[in-house]
Amino acid sequence: MLLNDKVALITGGASGIGEATAKLFKAEGAEVVLTDVDEVAGMRVMHEIGSGAHFLQCDVTSEEQVRAVIGEIAEKYGRLDCAVNNAGVTGVPANIEATSLDNWMKVTQVNLTGVFLCLKHEISQMLIQGMGSIVNVSSGAGLIAVPSMAPYCASKHALLGLTKTAATENLTRGIRVNAVLPGSTKTPLLERTLSISDDMEEMILNSIPCGQFGRAEQIAEGIAWLCSDRASFVSGASLNIDYGTVCR
Numbered sequence: 001m002l003l004n005d006k007v008a009l010i011t012g013g014a015s016g017i018g019e020a021t022a023k024l025f026k027a028e029g030a031e032v033v034l035t036d037v038d039e040v041a042g043m044r045v046m047h048e049i050g051s052g053a054h055f056l057q058c059d060v061t062s063e064e065q066v067r068a069v070i071g072e073i074a075e076k077y078g079r080l081d082c083a084v085n086n087a088g089v090t091g092v093p094a095n096i097e098a099t100s101l102d103n104w105m106k107v108t109q110v111n112l113t114g115v116f117l118c119l120k121h122e123i124s125q126m127l128i129q130g131m132g133s134i135v136n137v138s139s140g141a142g143l144i145a146v147p148s149m150a151p152y153c154a155s156k157h158a159l160l161g162l163t164k165t166a167a168t169e170n171l172t173r174g175i176r177v178n179a180v181l182p183g184s185t186k187t188p189l190l191e192r193t194l195s196i197s198d199d200m201e202e203m204i205l206n207s208i209p210c211g212q213f214g215r216a217e218q219i220a221e222g223i224a225w226l227c228s229d230r231a232s233f234v235s236g237a238s239l240n241i242d243y244g245t246v247c248r
């Protein structure tokens with residue numbers, strides 16, 4: 001199996017891409033610790049996966065909570081092999097002149113500061129072990145403009161710089177850091193975006209070459225491979241998983 005006996009942390013694991021990733025990681029042999037702010041949904045996913053899955057409530061914007069989660073993992077398993085920094089939010093859609101500072105702060109806190117805090121504590125633990133693999137979940141919005149989603153777009157662009165820096169700092173220390181850039185994927189996050197206007201679904205589908213939304217399981221496959229030892233020569237990479245949407 002791809003992730004046999006790996007100990008893996010997945011943030012935002014209670015829904016969508018994080019949930020699919022947690023389920024795939026378990027199927028591929030990993031011990032899975034999923035975290036999320038949403039305790040009810042997190043417990044549901046943990047019970048659906050069954051043995052070998054654990055849920056810890058954690059807000060990625062709280063350094064205290066992130067530190068506590070990594071500490072619990074280290075105490076229980078003695079190591080953290082893989083980490084998927086997936087928790088993210090889109091915020092309230094609006095052009096920049098109508099975007100509140102509060103909305104800007106909330107989105108960048110989760111999507112950027114949250115990943116920074118996770119990286120900081122994951123890398124600290126992985127340095128003790130001398131090995132580890134981390135995947136940050138960016139977005140196609142990390143490469144191209146998305147009108148009315150400036151905080152989301154800016155945070156996902158910045159996440160690529162953060163990923164490359166983390167990868168470079170750790171090239172000689174046994175820790176690989178990569179990013180995936182999902183295209184529009186059918187999850188509760190996308191459903192919320194689609195509900196903004198009647199023509200939103202058609203507009204987004206028209207931008208995808210195959211005319212179909214991605215499935216969370218398809219994104220999870222790329223994440224699992226990057227985390228696995230089969231990607232042992234891959235660090236600092238950004239993997240688009242979007243059926244060619246942003247490469248054209």
Ligand SMILES: NC(=O)c1ccc[n+]([C@@H]2O[C@H](COP(=O)([O-])OP(=O)(O)OC[C@H]3O[C@@H](n4cnc5c(N)ncnc54)[C@H](O)[C@@H]3O)[C@@H](O)[C@H]2O)c1
Nearest residue numbers: 012015016017037059060087088139182184185187188189
């Ligand atoms: N669905 C898409 O089309 C799409 C496309 C590109 C990138 N992404 C990215 O993929 C990731 C997962 O998105 P999804 O579509 O599965 O969304 P989702 O809303 O289904 O799941 C996101 C999860 O993150 C959790 N979360 C939110 N804020 C948090 C916080 N502060 N601390 C901990 N957990 C928190 C939520 O409770 C939720 O369970 C996000 O980073 C998103 O930006 C999604």
